[in-house]
Amino acid sequence: MAAADEIYITVKGKGGHAASPHLLIDPVIIAAHLLTALQQVSSRRNKPGQPMVLSFGRVIADGATNVIPDSVRIEGTLRTFDEAWRTQLHSLLPEMARNLARSMGGDVDFEILTGSGVVVNEPALTARMREAAVDYVGADNVIDMDIRMGAEDFGTYSQVMPACFFRLGTGNPAKPGTTSGLHRAEFDIDEDALAIGAGMMAWGAVTELGR
């Protein structure tokens, strides 16, 4: 699971009548340039093979067909796996946005809210937990998962102590309604997974602590 930071940008221009762009600084067009230009960081500045996602899911230019607004709000999320690169991005992204906006006569307020850190599965502990899981649910039911760009507050613990984050499958195609994705109104689980999860955690604790 990735480190996740929230990004809040206000693109500042000078609004007015949309028919007189020469008298204004149009923040909507600056915002459009920004959205595409910042992706250049993912494709050109990021080291190939290193996971990175920069997504903006909220863009508000609250003008009208004939009104250019004074500012545009852009909000998004930054997902990374490398702490040094993450830190570097925290200055690289604002710098790029500022230079770009200024080159067009505008400016930006660029705020990054640092979120949870990357989830580090400590290798030795994770290997032992994997063995415990194979003992408990059988080798056929234990798989190694790819990295995911989702974030988990659990990362904060994994920064200060050896930790292991495992996922428990709770969807069952044989039980309708249990295969929806997370954060959806239809989300539900196969409750048979609860006993397996509880047992697995107890078993993991006992194997790690000893009898």
Add this chain to the structure above:
Amino acid sequence: MHPELSFQEHGTVAFVADVLKAEGIEVREGVGRLTPEAKGTGLIAVVRGEAAPSDRCFALRADLDALPITEVGKDTYRSTNTGVMHACGHDAHTAMVLGAGLLLHRMRKEWSGTVMLVFQPGEEKEPGGASLLVKEGPPRSRTIRDPGATRHAGASDRQTRFPFRCFHGRCG
């Protein structure tokens, strides 16, 4: 069925506390404070193994909070709190850590050491509940005694510790 948003998990954590206390498990309530004055909606419980003396400690973590989504579906345990829903399975996480805790407590004569059950508030928010709990406890790991071992290489030794040592002074 009674989901609550981040840092408002009062009913949820009270339920967890009741179940644990009824079982005779020691709990520390009110952890995970957003502000110094706030009542934290997190809880840390301690289950002790009795098979042999051991200072080893292991933690299991659950998160308590729900999301601002109106749940659909027919199940009898659908949210009764309109506009709030456990769409990320934190109710399942909480039930499982609670279950693991009861299991370990009832089998305490068969294992050694200490298990901490960590029920954290506000997983879905920034700053998340984890950072609050880590801040309230000693903010560093007491993992390694052997100064020659690196954190990663040394973690297979028998001195892995959980940092919330202030709980009763017996766990690290």
